[in-house]
Amino acid sequence: MKKVLSLLVVLALGFGIINSLNQNSSFPKFGEADVSDRVSDRYINKNVTEENEEVIFGEDGYETGSSNFVTSIVANYRSFDTLGEVTVLFISAFGVALLFSKDSKRVSLNFKPNFMLRVGSRALFGLIIMTGIYISVHGHLTPGGGFPGGTMIASSILLLYLSNDSFRTKIKGFKLLEGFMGSLYVLIGVAGIYVTGYFLENFLDTGVVGDLFSAGIIPIVYVIIGLKVGSEIASIIDNFLTEEVS
Amino acid sequence: MNPVLLIAIPLLFAFLSIMNKKFARPLLLVALLLDVYLVFTISKGLYSIGGFSQYGINLLVDQYSLIGLMVVNVVFFLTVVTNCKEVKRLSTVLLVALAGVNGLLLTNDLFNLFVFLEIVGISAYLITSGNKRPLATFNYLVQGTVGSGLYLLGLILLYSMTGTLNMALILPTIVDKAIPLSNLALPFMLMFIGLGVEAKLLPFNSWVKGVLQNANALTSVLIAGVFATTIALTFGRLLSTVFVLGSISNIVLVILAVTMLAGEVAAFASKRIREVLLFSAIAQSGLIILLFANGLVIPAIMLIIANIVSKYILFTITGKMVDGTKTDEIESLQGVFSKNKLVGFAFTVASLSVIGLPLFFGFIVKLNILTSLFSQYQLFLSALILVVSLIEGTYFVKLLIKLWYSVGEVKTFKVDALVKVVTLIFALGLIVFGVYTKPLTDSLMTVPEEMMEAIAERGNF
Amino acid sequence: MIQYASIILIMLGLYGLLTNRNVIKIIISLNVFEIGLNLFIISVGYVDGGLAPILTGNSTSVLSFVDPLPHALVLTSIVIGVGTTALGLAFAKKIYAKYGTYEIDEMGVE
Numbered sequence: 001m002k003k004v005l006s007l008l009v010v011l012a013l014g015f016g017i018i019n020s021l022n023q024n025s026s027f028p029k030f031g032e033a034d035v036s037d038r039v040s041d042r043y044i045n046k047n048v049t050e051e052n053e054e055v056i057f058g059e060d061g062y063e064t065g066s067s068n069f070v071t072s073i074v075a076n077y078r079s080f081d082t083l084g085e086v087t088v089l090f091i092s093a094f095g096v097a098l099l100f101s102k103d104s105k106r107v108s109l110n111f112k113p114n115f116m117l118r119v120g121s122r123a124l125f126g127l128i129i130m131t132g133i134y135i136s137v138h139g140h141l142t143p144g145g146g147f148p149g150g151t152m153i154a155s156s157i158l159l160l161y162l163s164n165d166s167f168r169t170k171i172k173g174f175k176l177l178e179g180f181m182g183s184l185y186v187l188i189g190v191a192g193i194y195v196t197g198y199f200l201e202n203f204l205d206t207g208v209v210g211d212l213f214s215a216g217i218i219p220i221v222y223v224i225i226g227l228k229v230g231s232e233i234a235s236i237i238d239n240f241l242t243e244e245v246s
Numbered sequence: 247m248n249p250v251l252l253i254a255i256p257l258l259f260a261f262l263s264i265m266n267k268k269f270a271r272p273l274l275l276v277a278l279l280l281d282v283y284l285v286f287t288i289s290k291g292l293y294s295i296g297g298f299s300q301y302g303i304n305l306l307v308d309q310y311s312l313i314g315l316m317v318v319n320v321v322f323f324l325t326v327v328t329n330c331k332e333v334k335r336l337s338t339v340l341l342v343a344l345a346g347v348n349g350l351l352l353t354n355d356l357f358n359l360f361v362f363l364e365i366v367g368i369s370a371y372l373i374t375s376g377n378k379r380p381l382a383t384f385n386y387l388v389q390g391t392v393g394s395g396l397y398l399l400g401l402i403l404l405y406s407m408t409g410t411l412n413m414a415l416i417l418p419t420i421v422d423k424a425i426p427l428s429n430l431a432l433p434f435m436l437m438f439i440g441l442g443v444e445a446k447l448l449p450f451n452s453w454v455k456g457v458l459q460n461a462n463a464l465t466s467v468l469i470a471g472v473f474a475t476t477i478a479l480t481f482g483r484l485l486s487t488v489f490v491l492g493s494i495s496n497i498v499l500v501i502l503a504v505t506m507l508a509g510e511v512a513a514f515a516s517k518r519i520r521e522v523l524l525f526s527a528i529a530q531s532g533l534i535i536l537l538f539a540n541g542l543v544i545p546a547i548m549l550i551i552a553n554i555v556s557k558y559i560l561f562t563i564t565g566k567m568v569d570g571t572k573t574d575e576i577e578s579l580q581g582v583f584s585k586n587k588l589v590g591f592a593f594t595v596a597s598l599s600v601i602g603l604p605l606f607f608g609f610i611v612k613l614n615i616l617t618s619l620f621s622q623y624q625l626f627l628s629a630l631i632l633v634v635s636l637i638e639g640t641y642f643v644k645l646l647i648k649l650w651y652s653v654g655e656v657k658t659f660k661v662d663a664l665v666k667v668v669t670l671i672f673a674l675g676l677i678v679f680g681v682y683t684k685p686l687t688d689s690l691m692t693v694p695e696e697m698m699e700a701i702a703e704r705g706n707f
Numbered sequence: 708m709i710q711y712a713s714i715i716l717i718m719l720g721l722y723g724l725l726t727n728r729n730v731i732k733i734i735i736s737l738n739v740f741e742i743g744l745n746l747f748i749i750s751v752g753y754v755d756g757g758l759a760p761i762l763t764g765n766s767t768s769v770l771s772f773v774d775p776l777p778h779a780l781v782l783t784s785i786v787i788g789v790g791t792t793a794l795g796l797a798f799a800k801k802i803y804a805k806y807g808t809y810e811i812d813e814m815g816v817e
Contacts, residue, residue: 006725014718018711020432026407026425030710031755033774038409039301040752040776044760048301057764069760069772073779080295080303084349084361085783087257088368091342092790094264095372096797098335143761147786175264182261186254198297199250209762229786236793240800357780364787371794380801381814384730387798391737391791392724395744398784399717402777406751411776 043073057210065206066140066215074145075218075225079200082221083185086228090182093232096239113163121163128156136226140215146222150229157234161241174231174238181228188217188224249288249307250295252315252348255280260341270337271330277341278323281348285315292354292700300412300704306354308696309689313547314351314479321554322347322472328562328665329464336373336464343369343468347476354700356401356411356488359480363394363444370473373465374457382456389443389453397440403433414700416488427492434489438498441484444477446531448505458524463565466520470527471557478531478550482538487697491539498539503630505532510637518574519567522645523560526600529634537615540624543697544690545615551686552599552611555676559596559669563589563661570659576645581652582659588666594646595673599680601639607679710750716743730799730809734792741788745781752777 021027028034035041042048046055046062055062066072074082113121132152139145192201207214259277263270290312293305322344326333333340346365353359367390374383405411407429408419420430443450458466485491491498509529516522530553537546566589567582568574583590599608612635619628679686720740727733752774760775799809806814 003726006722010718010722010725013721014714017432017714021403021711021714024407024429024432026423026429027403028406028751030708030750031753033406033752033754034409035752035754035757035771035774038405038774038776039411040409040774042301043775044772048298055762057762067762069762069775070778070782073775074782076296077298077302078357078779081358081361081779081783083257084358084365085786087260087342087345088361088364088787088790090261091339091365091368091372092794094338095368095375095794098339098372099375099797099801141761143759147782179261179263179265183258186258186261190251190254190258192296193248193250196297199248199254199293199295201297210764240796357783361783361787364791368790368794371798375798375801380798380805381811384733384795384798384802387791387795388724388733388737391795392721392740395740399744399747402748402751402780405776 040069040073043077044069046072048077055209058208060206060208060214062206062209064202064215064218065209066218067210068140068142068145070143071140071145071218071222072215075139075221076202076215079189079221082225083189083200086182086185086225089229089232090178093178093236096236100239118163121159125156125159128152128159132156132226132230136223137219138212139222139226140218141210141212146225147229149222149226151233153226153230154233154237157230158237161234161237174235178228178231178235181224181231185221185224185228188221247284247288249284249293249305249352252281252284252288252319252352253345255284256341256345256348260338260345263338263341267335270335271333274326274333274337274341277344278319278326281344282319282323285312285319288312290696300415303358304354304412304414305352306414306700307352308700309693310479310483310543310547310697311351313551313689313693314476315348317551317554318347318351318472318476318479319344321475321558322468324668325464325467325472325558325562328662328668329462329467329565332376332462332464336376339369339372343373343473347472350476350480354413356404356413356416358411359413360394360398360401363397363441363480366473366476367391367394367444370469373468374461376462376465377457377460379456379460382453382460386453386457389450393440393443393450395440396436396443400433400436400438400440403436404430407433413483413488415704417490417701418704420490427490430490430492431494434491435494435497437484438489438494441477441481442501442535444473445481445535446474446505446528447501447535448508448528448532449501451505451528454524454528455521458527459518459520461520461565462569463562466523466561466565467558470524470561471554474527474531474557475550475554478534478538479547481535482543482546482550483697485535485538486541486543486694487701495539499536502532502536502539503627505529506536506630506634510634510641514637514641517576519564519576519579519645520574522576522641523557523564526638526642527557529638530600533631533634536627540619540622540627542615542618542622543694544687545611545618547690547693548611548614548686552607552676555672556596556600556608559592559672560600562665562669563593566661566665567659570661571657573657576648579657580648580654581650581656583650584652585656585658586661588670589661590650592666592669592673593649595676597642597646599676601642602635605677605680607676607683610680610683710747710753713743713746713750716740716746719743728811730802730811734795734799737795738788738792741784745784745788748777748781748784 064072135144136149189200195203202216204216256277259273295303349362513525599606602608602612723736757773760772
């Protein structure tokens with residue numbers, strides 16, 4: 001009975017939404033979005049604060065200097081959202097630790113890593129962590145950035161974690177890294193107030209579009225995010241793996 | 247002073263606090279003190295983040311957000327100070343929550359609001375986890391996530407139609423592009439439901455019972471006082487400056503009226519003191535949103551202030567009482583106030599103010615609400631509010647009589663001197679404002695015009 | 708038309724939330740709901756024949772980019788989803804520790 005009722009409610013709701021979107025003349029049909037009519041147009045042409053017709057690859061002097069537009073939004077135009085997002089992940093990781101450390105005792109993993117796991121993970125660890133760092137560092141040039149890069153870093157840590165007994169006790173250091181990186185992000189923002197007057201302002205030279213050393217604070221912020229996300233997800237993994245339901 | 251510091255300082259301290267647990271609580275107190283100080287020194291205006299004027303994220307400080315910030319920060323500070331023992335390991339969570347509520351009150355961007363909604367939401371889940379009722383908190387988490395998901399869906403529809411996320415630009419763009427009302431009904435309905443979950447509106451509020459039923463003083467004051475006020479103020483800003491209710495106003499009114507009535511009836515039927523208070527809180531939030539939906543901003547803000555002050559007193563005292571006596575059945579709490587006269591006095595003042603008796607602040611608020619409704623010829627709503635007040639009066643008076651007059655053995659409970667002082671000051675404040683309201687009404691006078699100013703200037707500087 | 712598939716996904720998630728009485732299944736439904744939502748957000752920015760919003764050396768001015776803002780928003784939304792899922796699973800473990808089961812009906816409360 002309950003299932004039929006829920007099915008009816010959900011069907012009615014879904015049909016209502018689709019129908020209302022279909023008849024909505026102001027809602028652009030799929031594939032017909034008019035970008036020139038939205039704020040994104042300014043983000044693509046990098047002319048929010050200055051006059052600018054079109055961005056040309058390999059020239060300098062643009063307001064963000066990042067050739068990946070998504071990155072320029074995530075780490076510059078709407079960097080405040082990203083700070084909030086990092087905070088959400090931070091508080092979730094903290095919450096997981098808070099919930100687990102209370103009543104049940106911490107138990108280590110109940111298996112011994114075999115030879116294949118130990119050697120294989122050591123070989124893969126370097127590759128994965130290098131890919132992760134590369135993706136974090138090149139966030140302003142190529143797809144990716146701090147968040148995917150950070151999760152890759154965390155996955156390489158997971159490998160070490162599974163294969164190395166003594167590593168599990170050292171993982172507490174990540175708390176330090178996490179807190180330090182978060183503080184650094186906020187401090188860069190606050191520095192913006194004192195350098196140019198706006199929180200999280202891109203106060204460094206933006207350089208040539210397409211160069212590795214360009215886009216001002218964007219790569220710095222993305223590396224910070226990468227390390228922070230990496231340490232946060234690693235600590236979530238640590239909490240889930242070493243805790244046993246009593 | 248730049249208001250972004252209100253968000254940045256607690257965040258910075260939160261990140262620092264996990265490095266060494268010993269400093270977490272002092273850092274929380276320092277951050278709260280700094281924020282309370284900053285709130286009284288920031289000046290009005292639009293503050294850009296990153297310097298991208300109306301294309302980036304802005305923080306808006308006008309009379310509305312200023313009043314909200316003052317009330318919320320001061321009450322947050324006092325809540326933490328009077329419940330210092332319960333804070334313990336929650337210091338970091340509370341720091342993030344402080345940043346979140348300040349962000350919600352300040353932000354002028356729809357998506358940024360979603361992010362802060364999630365920050366406040368997740369801190370709220372963690373704060374309620376102290377109740378040792380994981381299932382209730384899990385329920386809250388699921389409903390809160392679905393709620394903010396629906397808000398996000400509405401937001402993205404609105405973005406695809408208007409091409410902007412700036413709250414000050416939504417209305418002007420709708421007018422410019424001549425988007426018909428019927429096309430806006432879906433996004434606004436989705437956003438309304440999404441925020442309605444957090445604002446405890448029926449039928450999206452089944453999480454409230456599980457969470458507040460077993461909450462201690464810290465949790466209940468934070469959830470029912472601080473967070474509820476913040477959400478109500480955020481909702482109010484959206485209702486008065488962003489939403490075009492038009493085609494959905496009937497559904498909205500029905501939801502709100504049902505919330506109020508059902509809340510009061512459930513409170514009337516409850517036998518446990520915390521349930522009475524939580525259902526009364528549901529009804530109150532329904533009334534607040536109802537006022538905003540009808541464009542009555544000034545009475546709504548007055549009600550919010552009266553609400554947070556009385557909720558602070560009621561929930562703090564109830565929390566301490568339940569802690570001390572280990573029960574929250576009204577029958578077994580008979581006559582507790584005859585041994586704790588000062589606390590009882592504060593509790594009585596707060597509940598009489600909620601009912602709206604003359605001499606108390608609540609009376610001025612109710613009077614203001616009714617006169618504004620009558621001047622709009624909203625006879626049905628005025629009648630509804632009168633009926634609701636009658637129910638409210640009955641159960642609060644019943645409650646007070648039970649709590650004051652002892653039959654047989656009386657349970658006792660201890661209250662810190664600090665709690666006594668703070669609740670008494672708040673209670674006296676309710677009386678003072680009930681007699682002498684001029685400074686408050688004067689400072690509220692300009693709120694509606696200032697709210698529309700940002701829109702008139704299209705988010706420019 | 709294809710973007711309505713994501714609405715169907717959202718509704719599937721909601722149906723799962725309404726009918727399931729198992730804590731883990733509820734979290735999975737929540738994830739289905741969020742994935743549908745994220746796909747819908749991405750679809751809003753799509754332009755027929757548009758380029759990925761990255762400037763490269765060989766792109767010409769004739770081609771247009773898809774809207775990059777929904778991509779940025781969806782990144783935030785995904786990360787927030789990860790956070791809530793982690794927290795939800797942690798609560799699920801707490802529930803299991805307290806009641807010894809993931810089925811809400813077998814807990815004998817509320």
